[in-house]
Amino acid sequence: MASTSTSTSTATATGPLAPAAIFRLLAEGAADMRATRFQGVAYGIAFVLMGYAIAEVYEQVWQMTMGLTAAFFLMGPFICCGIYDLSRQHELTGKSDLRASLACWLRNWKSIAFFAAFLTFFMIVWARISVVLFALFATHTYPELTDMIRNIVSMNNVIFLIVWGAVGFVFAALVFAVSVVSIPMMLDREGADTMEAIGASAVALWNNPGAMLLWAFAITFLIGMSLVFFLPLLALTAPLVGHTTWKVYKTLVPAASPAPVAEAATAA
Numbered sequence: 001m002a003s004t005s006t007s008t009s010t011a012t013a014t015g016p017l018a019p020a021a022i023f024r025l026l027a028e029g030a031a032d033m034r035a036t037r038f039q040g041v042a043y044g045i046a047f048v049l050m051g052y053a054i055a056e057v058y059e060q061v062w063q064m065t066m067g068l069t070a071a072f073f074l075m076g077p078f079i080c081c082g083i084y085d086l087s088r089q090h091e092l093t094g095k096s097d098l099r100a101s102l103a104c105w106l107r108n109w110k111s112i113a114f115f116a117a118f119l120t121f122f123m124i125v126w127a128r129i130s131v132v133l134f135a136l137f138a139t140h141t142y143p144e145l146t147d148m149i150r151n152i153v154s155m156n157n158v159i160f161l162i163v164w165g166a167v168g169f170v171f172a173a174l175v176f177a178v179s180v181v182s183i184p185m186m187l188d189r190e191g192a193d194t195m196e197a198i199g200a201s202a203v204a205l206w207n208n209p210g211a212m213l214l215w216a217f218a219i220t221f222l223i224g225m226s227l228v229f230f231l232p233l234l235a236l237t238a239p240l241v242g243h244t245t246w247k248v249y250k251t252l253v254p255a256a257s258p259a260p261v262a263e264a265a266t267a268a
Contacts, residue, residue: 016207016208016209016210016211017208017210017211017251017252018210018211019210019211019213019214021211021251022211022214022215022218022248025215025244025247025248025251026218026240026244028243028244028247029087029240029241029242029243029244029245029246029247030240030243030244032086032087032090032243032246032247033236033239033240033243035090035096036086036087036089036090036096036243037096038239039086039096039098039101040082040083040086040238040239040242040243041235041236041239042082042098043079043080043082043083043238043239043242044234044235044236044237044238044239045235046079047079047234047235047238048231048232048234048235050079051226051227051231051234052231080183080238080241080242080245081104081105081112081183081187082098082101082102082104083101083238083239083242083243083245083246084104084183084184084187084242084243084245084246084249085100085101085104085187086098086101086243087242087243087246087247088104088184088187088188088246089101091250104187105187107187107190108186108187108189108190108192111186111192111193111194111197112183112186112187114194115179115182115183115186115194115197115198118178118194119175119179122171122174122175125171126168126171129167129171130164130168133163133164133167172216176205176212176216177201177202177205178198178201178202179198179201180201180204180205180212180215180245180248181197181200181201181204181245181248181249181252181253182194182197182198182200182201183197184245184246184249184250185197185200185201185249185253188249200253204252204253207252208252215248218241219241222237222240222241223237223238223241225237226238
């Protein structure tokens with residue numbers, strides 16, 4: 001059996017996680033990508049396809065673009081479920097199986113499904129609010145996707161930027177607070193229910209505000225820059241965020257005996 005990371009259960013015992021430790025965890029996440037033979041890229045490609053879907057929606061109903069882009073971030077923890085499982089498989093067995101990761105949610109499907117519904121509720125509410133804010137405050141129409149950012153950040157839209165940014169920050173902060181380690185915990189522990197996992201995420205954020213703020217910035221930077229500048233890069237940045245999230249979970253949540261890894265993974 002592969003040994004677990006030495007940082008898994010020590011961070012919370014010695015005090016808050018240092019913000020700079022996020023860079024170490026990112027390096028460990030990158031190491032997991034290599035150790036799992038870049039199987040997580042399959043999930044990254046799904047992110048890329050979602051990005052192109054957002055662009056297509058923009059061409060048809062531009063007002064929905066910002067809401068759907070925010071939804072892209074809100075639903076990320078659930079979509080990364082399989083990436084977390086690849087790291088978990090490798091940690092437990094030294095091997096990883098992409099096919100087994102596709103069904104990883106079955107180990108604790110009720111809790112994970114409820115959490116997905118919870119995130120979906122936030123997604124729907126934010127998408128609707130985003131459309132209303134566009135209608136009330138935006139002063140331009142955006143016939144071409146390449147003009148969207150330039151027009152939005154113009155001085156004519158400064159009120160929209162302030163209002164949309166403030167409301168979006170509240171939504172993003174709430175979702176991040178309840179999801180930072182929720183899905184990894186529900187995958188790792190069959191008995192963990194949704195509220196227990198949400199509570200663990202909130203405690204992790206409360207006890208490690210500096211590190212979690214830097215981690216939130218890192219997620220926004222890696223995914224946001226890929227969305228804005230080169231969408232296919234998501235095939236790499238999304239799995240990197242997923243593998244690193246597993247490392248963050250193992251570092252911040254006290255160790256417990258995990259559920260057995262799927263038979264398909266151990267037989268590989």
